Ligand SMILES: Nc1nc2c(ncn2[C@@H]2O[C@H](COP(=O)(O)OP(=O)(O)OP(=O)(O)O)[C@@H](O)[C@H]2O)c(=O)[nH]1
């Protein structure tokens with residue numbers, strides 16, 4: 001979702017400026033500020049893994065293309081995301097010119113590390129401006145930086161910025177304008193200045209500059225050590241992590257009740273109102289059974305999704321995530337994953353697609369592949385509606401000690417996903433590709449109190465994405481499904497509900513042969529098909545299918561009781577088990593194809609997930625039946 005070029009004057013030449021800097025120094029925050037984009041900003045290294053372009057305006061009205069890049073520690077790339085950065089800077093990307101100027105973004109609180117890259121960038125001989133970001137934190141820590149002197153040392157303009165507030169970006173734009181007004185060098189050819197300095201040389205140079213511009217830099221103490229004593233403690237740390245995750249799933253159920261009931265009631269009223277005010281006929285059925293019962297039954301889950309994301313955003317912004325990665329590095333190492341896999345896997349709880357893209361921060365190809373292969377086993381937010389619907393229908397709302405049984409069940413389902421992911425990774429690495437354990441190298445960001453603005457924007461963004469999904473793909477699938485479930489009309493003298501004679505009904509009955517051993521009836525079998533495109537649709541599809549089977553009454557508000565009566569407990573548990581693995585998500589497979597550049601892995605992934613889902617559902621069904629469910 002990069003900002004568009006729509007406003008740019010097509011005749012004016014547009015300068016290209018690239019934001020380059022170490023990971024987690026605030027490039028994307030600055031990019032968002034300059035261009036009005038809403039790219040993801042979070043407090044750990046490796047958030048951005050792709051280049052993104054947006055448009056900023058200079059005071060003269062001239063448009064400026066701003067490129068946000070993945071963070072890099074040096075111009076010698078070690079991981080695929082750093083590779084992207086180097087390619088863009090050098091203009092080696094297909095059909096893309098090299099940037100006209102570089103904004104070197106620097107974390108002012110960590111100059112010792114950040115200045116190395118600046119020195120490397122300077123050797124490119126391109127027009128450059130340094131954005132001394134996190135100026136607010138530096139000030140709070142009592143760090144004194146002589147900006148003028150730094151500018152002299154580096155031979156380019158230095159601007160202090162606070163990217164999370166509206167601070168400094170106007171000045172940055174003004175400096176850029178001045179730079180461009182002075183005229184750009186005639187060619188973009190690389191003109192490296194002198195021989196490449198050795199790492200030790202760079203370090204020495206950095207130390208020299210620091211001593212003159214920020215003499216107290218080495219003395220300023222970071223104060224988060226004491227907190228880390230608990231958070232990263234092998235026992236207390238793990239206990240804290242478990243407690244936190246647990247709390248999240250409890251909250252997803254207990255906090256969401258009120259808003260969910262409100263949405264449900266709203267949908268039910270809408271359905272009743274439409275039924276009352278429209279003449280009986282196909283259009284009314286399309287609206288009531290297709291749109292309201294279908295898409296409406298998915299919207300109900302918005303509050304739960306937002307609560308889940310509220311916690312994810314809090315974890316991301318606080319700086320906790322990389323610490324959890326360290327805590328789990330040992331455990332992940334035992335199954336053959338790198339600790340670096342933690343953040344991609346955690347992102348997969350939102351959706352496997354950004355998770356799979358985030359694996360670009362893993363340098364070792366086999367480690368990366370193993371992580372990609374198990375990412376879909378993390379429970380993505382599209383599965384939450386399915387889980388929530390079934391749990392709401394079959395699991396009593398009962399307290400178990402201080403906990404809620406529904407929250408416990410949801411937690412167990414998430415754990416089932418994680419445990420199977422670990423098991424698959426273990427097998428994968430044993431059988432498929434042996435690679436040795438590599439110790440985790442990850443930067444620990446400072447703890448930060450999550451910013452309210454970032455939280456609100458993040459939640460808004462999630463709500464928008466979800467509602468857009470409901471309004472586009474889910475809505476269209478529901479309309480298609482309604483047609484397939486309504487036509488052809490039943491033959492004269494037919495006895496059962498009309499849907500049984502429709503295309504969808506016939507399809508469901510055919511598929512039922514495949515799924516009967518799992519205890520799935522034909523309604524479920526129909527619902528699994530549109531679930532291929534978006535998993536939440538399975539819920540909407542059940543809404544429509546049952547609505548049409550139930551003599552035309554709206555089930556938007558009553559889907560849960562309807563299936564609670566119609567299904568056995570064994571069927572419900574089997575469907576839950578199916579969705580722990582749920583092989584069907586076409587977009588995930590497409591991204592795997594793109595990231596691995598081969599058909600082999602998406603095919604392998606779909607196959608293994610299908611087998612796992614089938615076996616798990618079968619076993620669950622049989623065992624529950626056997627236990628008397
Ligand atoms: N206090 C303060 N926080 C900032 C500032 N700029 C960025 N941050 C925070 O720093 C963290 C990192 O910001 P990002 O913009 O994601 O950093 P990035 O350089 O794009 O990181 P990568 O994409 O991982 O390379 C986030 O938690 C931001 O909210 C700033 O000027 N002041």
Ligand SMILES: [Mg+2]
Nearest residue numbers: 027028047048
């Ligand atoms: Mg970024």
